[in-house]
Amino acid sequence: MRAKKLITLMILFSAFSIAQNSEIRIKELYSPNYPIITFRVMIETGSINDPKGKEGLNALTILMLAQGGTKELTYKEVQEKLYPWAARINYQFDKEVSVIIGEVHRDHIEKFYKIFSDLILNPRFDEGDFKRNKDLLLNYIKATIRTGNDEELGKQALVSFIYEGHPYQSPEFGTVQGLNNITLEDVKEFYKRYFTQGNIVFGIAGGYPKSLIQRIKKDFSKLPPGKPEQVELPEPKRINGLEFLLIEKETRSTAISFGFPIPINRSHKDFYALMIANSYFGEHRTFNGILMQKIRGQRGLNYGDYSYIEHFVQDGGSTFPVPNIPRRHQYFSVWIRPVENKNRHFVLRQAIRELEILVKNGLSKEDFESTREFLLNYSKLWVQTLNRRLGYMMDSDWYGIEYFIDKIQKELPKLTVEDVNNAIKKYLNFENIKIVAVTKDANSYMQDLVSNKPSPISYVSPVSQSILDEDKIIQEYKLNAKLENFRIVPVDEIFEK
Structure with missing residues (x-):
């Protein structure tokens, strides 16, 4: 009987934990008279989540969303829609979090939000976009970091040097061999694993309609519930001299x-x-x-x-x-x-x-x-x-x-x-x-x-x-x-x- 009660309590606790991580978190900065609306979607995934031998998978996945298409629109069609609104979609990827950023004047908020949310919730995962974005990352390593920017090369190499044998060792933009090993299926699986409700914070700022908050909650509830386990970080190796x-x-x-x-x-x-x-x-x-x-x-x-x-x-x-x-x-x-x-x-x-x-x-x-x-x-x-x-x-x-x-x-x-x-x-x-x-x-x-x-x-x-x-x-x-x-x-x- 006691064992049954214990199991029941464990199930209830587990269900409670999932519920706690099931609704997307929203961070609001409301300013009714501010005409520019900003979205910052923070995903708690970074290069520390890249599988060994596929360094750059997180970066490539973020690019496939922020610089890709939706189920309804190709990447080119997305850009054509954004241009007359003077809207922009940007991205960042780092060791532990990645961010997809959108900015638009509130005159176009409805149409922009539809595209912005679709890029995250209904990505196209087009083969052509995959090749273009992979080439972008490879060229960043070969043509920008190695060839044209010694300062950035030194700073990035220092981080990898400091964190040898640590999850931070892999650069956030990946490695040449790692990127070459990644397939489009890898990107889809990474997206499926890490784009969950409990793993995302949706930030919004400006003079947005307050009704948009409920729409965001409803739309992002389509993502799977829960949150992946956080990567444990060991202490960095001791430096001797x-x-x-x-x-x-x-x-x-x-x-x-x-x-x-x-x-x-x-x-x-x-x-x-x-x-x-x-x-x-x-x-x-x-x-x-x-x-x-x-x-x-x-x-x-x-x-x-x-x-x-x-x-x-x-x-x-x-x-x-x-x-x-x-x-x-x-x-x-x-x-x-x-x-x-x-x-x-x-x-x-x-x-x-x-x-x-x-x-x-x-x-x-x-x-x-x-x-x-x-x-x-x-x-x-x-x-x-x-x-x-x-x-x-x-x-x-x-x-x-x-x-x-x-x-x-x-x-x-x-x-x-x-x-x-x-x-x-x-x-x-x-x-x-x-x-x-x-x-x-x-x-x-x-x-x-x-x-x-x-x-x-x-x-x-x-x-x-x-x-x-x-x-x-x-x-x-x-x-x-x-x-x-x-x-x-x-x-x-x-x-x-």
């Missing part, structure tokens, strides 16, 4: 990225102390950061130098991060934009030395207060549009926190300079780092680094004596680079498999 990945490429300049995992994200209170430290050290695309001031501002060695405490993708031509790329595991990184090959040794020394100074000395009270004030105001600019604000709201729910921008306003005023400096010492380091460089004659660079030979630089224009004096220290700064911690890989092998 300075570990190097040198990507051999015929290039006139060297792109450098380095970093290491950190065990916190936006849901942890220490994240907000690190935000201040990071902004002081290398705020993206500003001259506030020490790295930017020292490497570009004082010495003119490259275009920019920045640091990050979470994965960062710039939103178009802005200086702000795109929303909807949340990750449970985050990492600290430094992005050194291309420097002349003759200065690559000096600049790496300088960047790591500046990191050591930050870890050992922290921020002064004055620097802490000015950086905090800047961040309190700058963060408000991240949500200038309802589209971006909606994205940040959805991310906040994903992390299980209050609205991120409000949380910044709440947490930063409570911090002291001691809080920030303690967080720096706890989470940042200058000794155990993974370093990626895209460069010519990688073997020569390796020998220079291992031997710790002096790396003096020269200037076209005069600089102050104080800079020249500091240069003498930097050019001799010892990097603990050991031969056994180097890998040299030809560029054509990166993201091949």
Whole structure:
């Protein structure tokens, strides 16, 4: 009898759990006078869900929806419908979530919603679209990443290097062999498995008709109920000393990225102390950061130098991060934009030395207060549009926190300079780092680094004596680079498999 009751309770609990995950979640940002309507459909699937040997399956599936057709309309017909409305459909795919984004003026909301929802609920899965989208991803690897964008190549390779043996290792856009192994049937099966009611959040912003919410609930109830099991994430492998990945490429300049995992994200209170430290050290695309001031501002060695405490993708031509790329595991990184090959040794020394100074000395009270004030105001600019604000709201729910921008306003005023400096010492380091460089004659660079030979630089224009004096220290700064911690890989092998 007791066993029967236990089984009954288990069945009831299971049914309750399914019911909890059966209705699509909707995130609303209603602004009755705002004429632009934004849809953000977040699917909790990313490259961590790609089967081994078919890396890129999630990305290809998202493209088949956002850049495909519906049961009623071909891809070309969809584009022809959207054009006169000045409407657009975009997409993002990352490690843990993917997003399909739509924007339209409310004058066309009814017709647009029908197409937008059909792309997700009734995809065409056309063979021609499949080939076109697969070619798009393959060309991104071969022609864009490997051939035309050394900086992005270095940043993407760094993430894979940091997360070797971890679900984050596979790039979100896939690999050449992985993509070539994917069939249209694979895409259909992936869609069937992951596009369920409990796995989707539908975000909507603007002056939409309130009746649309019920229609969304009704339409998306056609998806299967439930939610796939979340992929477990092990701790990243420990980094021992300075570990190097040198990507051999015929290039006139060297792109450098380095970093290491950190065990916190936006849901942890220490994240907000690190935000201040990071902004002081290398705020993206500003001259506030020490790295930017020292490497570009004082010495003119490259275009920019920045640091990050979470994965960062710039939103178009802005200086702000795109929303909807949340990750449970985050990492600290430094992005050194291309420097002349003759200065690559000096600049790496300088960047790591500046990191050591930050870890050992922290921020002064004055620097802490000015950086905090800047961040309190700058963060408000991240949500200038309802589209971006909606994205940040959805991310906040994903992390299980209050609205991120409000949380910044709440947490930063409570911090002291001691809080920030303690967080720096706890989470940042200058000794155990993974370093990626895209460069010519990688073997020569390796020998220079291992031997710790002096790396003096020269200037076209005069600089102050104080800079020249500091240069003498930097050019001799010892990097603990050991031969056994180097890998040299030809560029054509990166993201091949």
